[in-house]
Amino acid sequence: MMRIHHFKEMKSRGEKITMLTAYDYPTAKAFDEAGVDMLLVGDSLGDNMLGYDSTVPLTLDEMIPFARAVAKAAKNAFVVADLPFGTYEVSPEQAVESSIRMMKLSGAQAIKFEGGRRIARQVKAVTDAGIPFCGHLGFTPQSENALGGRRIQGRGDDGYDALLADALALQEAGAFAVVLEMVIAPVAEKVTAALDIPTIGIGAGPSTDGQVLVWLDALGVGDWHPSFSKQFAAVGAVMSEGAAGYIREVKAGSFPSPDHTFDE
Ligand code: KIV
Ligand code: NA
Numbered sequence: 001m002m003r004i005h006h007f008k009e010m011k012s013r014g015e016k017i018t019m020l021t022a023y024d025y026p027t028a029k030a031f032d033e034a035g036v037d038m039l040l041v042g043d044s045l046g047d048n049m050l051g052y053d054s055t056v057p058l059t060l061d062e063m064i065p066f067a068r069a070v071a072k073a074a075k076n077a078f079v080v081a082d083l084p085f086g087t088y089e090v091s092p093e094q095a096v097e098s099s100i101r102m103m104k105l106s107g108a109q110a111i112k113f114e115g116g117r118r119i120a121r122q123v124k125a126v127t128d129a130g131i132p133f134c135g136h137l138g139f140t141p142q143s144e145n146a147l148g149g150r151r152i153q154g155r156g157d158d159g160y161d162a163l164l165a166d167a168l169a170l171q172e173a174g175a176f177a178v179v180l181e182m183v184i185a186p187v188a189e190k191v192t193a194a195l196d197i198p199t200i201g202i203g204a205g206p207s208t209d210g211q212v213l214v215w216l217d218a219l220g221v222g223d224w225h226p227s228f229s230k231q232f233a234a235v236g237a238v239m240s241e242g243a244a245g246y247i248r249e250v251k252a253g254s255f256p257s258p259d260h261t262f263d264e
Pocket of ligand 1: 041043213
């Protein structure tokens, strides 16, 4: 079973860390059995699974049953749960209360929320409470409106300095890892080299210590195909084919056949 010290060890020996999102029991079980190191119950749950327009409307109470299902399924993978928008920004106390609620009710092993220096006090309070914390920098979807859209981060003269200052603030506050989202590769590489804790990239190039993808993007469900993701399978097409086959056979009267029928 994966623990936080394993991730630091993997960084030092140059072994890549793998993380995928998961939101339910069977999916988490499949990824755990495939050997993924970390499962993320992301607040991407809102837009990917619940049909919301963004991650912003999702609440902590909505996330908990999904996180619990993932935590139940994970036998080896380390389970990280996001805190949704509005549940940690106000104060360190709010962040600790939300983190404790998520940990107690879901069984997740760590908490993740977005931001750097602006939420460093929250991170310190959470790690002081004995809760492993994973940071999230670069493009942070919960503040998409403030960032002016889905924009690539780390560009410009102060791109590296600002990101590094945020990453160091998280490390200093006790984070065990940090996700870098949509960051130009040379900047992600330099931040990775400057940190003791592992970086986990999404759209941040090949030099981060690990990679994370939203599983629906990675396995081909849905029709949004971000350029930084890759489709490792066509699960959506397989599901449609399976459903079409079922419909066809029921309509034709060939399912259920005698094999699928209790005669007496
Ligand atoms: O919510 C999520 O899926 C995430 C990943 C994109 C890192 O935060
Ligand atoms: Na997220």
